[in-house]
Amino acid sequence: MAPPAQSQRSPSPSQPSGKSEVSDLKLQLRQLAGSRAPGVDDSKRELFKKVISYMTIGIDVSSLFGEMVMCSATSDIVLKKMCYLYVGNYAKVNPDLALLTINFLQRDCRDEDPMIRGLALRSLCSLRVANLVEYLVGPLGSGLKDGNSYVRMVAVMGVLKLYHISASTCIDADFPSILKHLMLHDSDTQVVANCLSALQEIWSAEASTSEEASREREALISKPVIYYLLNRIKEFSEWAQCLVLELVTKYVPSDSSEIFDIMNLLEDRLQHANGAVVLATIRVFLQLTLSMTDVHQQVYERIKAPLLTLVSSGSPEQSYAVLSHLHLLVMRAPYVFSSDYKHFYCQYNEPSYVKRLKLEMLTAVANESNTYEIVTELCEYAANVDIPIARESIRAVGKIALQQYDVNAIVDRLLQFLEMEKDYVTAEALVLVKDLLRKYPQWSHDCIAVVGNISSKNVQEPKAKAALIWMLGEYSQDMQDAPYVLESLVENWDEEHSAEVRLHLLTAVMRCFFKRPPETQSALGAALAAGIADFHQDVHDRALFYYRILRYNVSVAERVVNPPKQAVSVFADTQSSEIKDRIFDEFNSLSVLYQKPSYMFTDKEHRVPLEFADELGNLSIGEAANNVVPTQMVEENDKDLLLTTSEKEETKGSRNNGSAYTVPYDGSSTSVFASQAQIESAVSNPTLAGHSPQASFAIDDLLGLGIPATPAVPSPPQLKLNTKAALDPSTFQQKWRQLPVALSQEISVNPQGVAALTAPQALLRHMQSHSIHCIASGGQSPNFKFFFFAQKFEESSNYLVECVINTSSAKAQVKIKADDQNTSQDFSTLFESALSKFGTS
């Protein structure tokens, strides 16, 4: 049962709910409003306190707005603060009354006391009322120039608040450039830090529409700014240090000596008691060394001790956040941590979410030298009072068994589990023994001897029962009473609720039949009869199939049901390496705790500023223009776990190469990568262009033939598109990231098309009529960016397109990705033809 909503709670002295209290307060406030009696401030304080406490517990006291404002004429600073707090909370719902407060706030902004000036300015900017912005510009302007750093600090945040209320007012007043100046010149580090926060937010938001803003955003991670901040880093508060470190992560140093300089400078940050500073530093180290395998490895060694210290100091919550990051690193490079396995032992009083991480880490670091001890420890947990953890411990033992070469000792342990006679232990162990036998059939003798002793009546869980039945079928020649056990299970067919178990039972009886026909015949008959009568479609179908194939030809049936089996060598991993790399890229963020990349849990408007990933939601034209290198190397993903992200590093490097500042590339490994990538893309483009029918278009135009109804002359086997194709944005994003670029080319847009493209929407409708659907679009004249998708008719094969159109040059940059690479050329032809008709129909 959920707790009752606050408003429904019965009134208690501390939690009043009634309106009478509020109207009572209203009366009392009125009486005090004009009073100048001695001690009036004290009574006001008491009343204000009551108002604030009602506000806190969720009672609507907005009706007191007028009275509160009337009482606010006071020199008592505590009263003022309470009044500001109240006004900030309710101004939004009372925009007209909020106007009343402007007067006294503006007056306070000019007070002698910097404290009052700061407070008033903060409250003024916190009103969040759009029609009051005109009153903010003046005070903010003088606040930014104030001699007192507290006022400047408040004013900088005020600029950001103003931006959120009215972006145009903020930009028009030229506040961002004032902030930029302050950031590089103010003596107070908190002012600097606030400027950095504000500018990151403002320019990231502006970057999608303004090229200048996106250049400014790039300039934040230019060498002068980064070095300026890094050199002062110790003067910043620990929180501002995190901010600076976060920014440094995005900086691309020009050569390895620069990388070492930065790391040496930040080395002592790893000894900071604040875990956030340490993690931010670690992220910088990891990012900087991605392309330097040896150093990267050393970084892992270096950060191990500080991470372990953070895990064991601090509150359980903090230690969980750090442990999650350690978990990520352990999963990436288990061998680095293989001697630290004892740190991953579970403590009895830890919460399940911590134990679960530790179990996974123990599983990952198990190797020849420590397996015995790890498995011994895990077996202790199997008897744990916490049953879910006990189960997972057993599963961990199984996983270790599957990843080891020498499973001898582990098999014994697993078999001991079966003898423990705890039903959940037996259940888990059965599933594991089954998997183990699939990989190591040579162990069947030892295992079957023990499994044979388990009464199927003691096994209730479907998964475990299915595993047991599978083994009965697979090894029926070795298990004396297999046919009879199966027979009794068939007899109880109706009581078996799990379809999975019934499916397994059918197959097992079939298998048993081929091995020991006389003993199984009757059971098989009964099973087929029951199966065919089964209400579950799959069970019914399988039974019918078996029945018919047996009637058709028994030896064919045997080949189908009992083929010689190959041992399974690798079980499928659950998480793709692509996802894992994404999470690693987002080190020191929630992605690591949720074990999901941020696009899976964050709305696009709340992405972290300065995120570099080529996100759909982040339709920044400036960035796209610089993005010369297509993400064509994704398939090289699992070269080396530690290095997979280096490809992204390259893209980043080359991207910056085209931006406002030029980093001198002088023979460092990154520069080699970057230039290579550029050459590659340069080479690949002309070859692609050769294939494309672009040339014929140009001729058509020259001849003034107007727009050809069908595209190129030698029409390839016509590709038909699904008119009702559907694809959700997240799948699109995922595919876009996974697929290599199949085609990349520049297309000319005809003049009619340019003329028609006044807003992105016009093109969308047009393309839709050609079964090419838009999933995201953005931009303003002359730059537009679109993401399209299409699906092959009657197939689930998708085509994804990124199309950047510049109307002043009448050119479209098109990148196509396809599930089915072979048909991407056909699709490209179709796409071009559709685009060329734009504006003419």
Place this chain on the structure above:
Amino acid sequence: MISQFFVLSQRGDNIVFRDYRGEVAKGSAEIFFRKVKFWKEDGQEEAPPVFNVDGVNYFHVKVVGLLFVATTRVNVSPSLVLELLQRIARVIKDYLGVLSEDSLRKNFVLVYELLDEVIDFGYVQTTSTEVLKSYVFNEPIVVDAARLQPLGPAAIFMQGTKRMPGTAVTKSVVANEPGGRKREEVFVDIIEKISVTFSSSGYILTSEIDGTIQMKSYLSGNPEIRLALNEDLSIGRGGTVYDYRSSSGSGAVILDDCNFHESVRLDSFDMDRTLSLVPPDGEFPVMNYRMTQEFKPPFRINCLIEEAGQLKAEVIIKVRAEFPSNITANTIAVQMPLPKYTTRASFELEPGAVGQRTDFKEANKKLEWGLKKIVGGSEHTLRAKLTFSQESHANLTKEAGPVSMTFTIPMYNVSRLQVKYLQIAKKSSSYNPYRWVRYVTQANSYVARI
């Protein structure tokens, strides 16, 4: 960047609620509380400190039973937010003297004042108790510390040992003493939490010390302090391979690793193991350290469980204190899960036992044994007779245990790390503030398998 901050009571009432960015709907506190309270249907599992509901990320830390919560829609650094929540709690404690639901409710206006300055538009501005002093105008309303539950490790010093001034750790940094003048004093606490796992045969399987040197300063005028640690202290071990035999007996104190508060300067640390710092106001950790070096566990635990006739069994737990007799451990609790089919347990304490209590928790089948204090060198035994509802098929030791123990031992530390001296830069010859250096050892995870 955070969107909202709030503190909820154990019942889910808002004690303070501050919305910084207006991006998350007002009902977030209720959504959060419901989620935390009903994380899993069976109520078995705790909610993790961070989770996401409908695109809103909720962070929380538990401090003295209160929930300190932050929300955001942005993919922020979780350790930053959790660290911040913890820090806010500490700053509030610095101001109120005592952190409790009662003191928060009485002082919520002051807390709002603090929150206004700590965070602006979701960005941290300062968490320095000292800097904040100039922005806070409310006088704290002090609540009576005596009525309160002990808070945190240092709280044990409140329990009236003669050497400790009673009100020390519950004193607000801003409140004036009745006499008007502030007492000049500084507290240095060496708090060590130890984790030990004994095998069923009594061997130490794993052991670790997680220590903190915590400081709380009430010194005026920010004098510099020098803290000297053991001269033979060394940091970092050759690799992290465990070896419990090598460093037995006396010898150097070897820390695996440590970290420091940012006010700490390590200029002469390599030379003479001295930390120098100008302590900020309020409570803060000077240094955190971690040790896996072998140490002598303060308690040995012996446990025996065996059948004693049909549907009956007997449990014997022996606890031996292996520290000097001038030291006394207090608030000792021993716990042991019993077989699931246990229906009854009757206890037999040693003759003349004082300050001990026993309990059989029917709901989760746990045996509990509490001892008020244990003097160094002594041994205590508990016998319990169990009645089962069914015959046990398997080995009883697989059905019961492990035995776990919690305790606090004041004026004792297992690592032998010491503050050799605490020097305060003198302002004048008459300036001689009180200095308190205190040690305490606590069990973090102290487990004996059977």
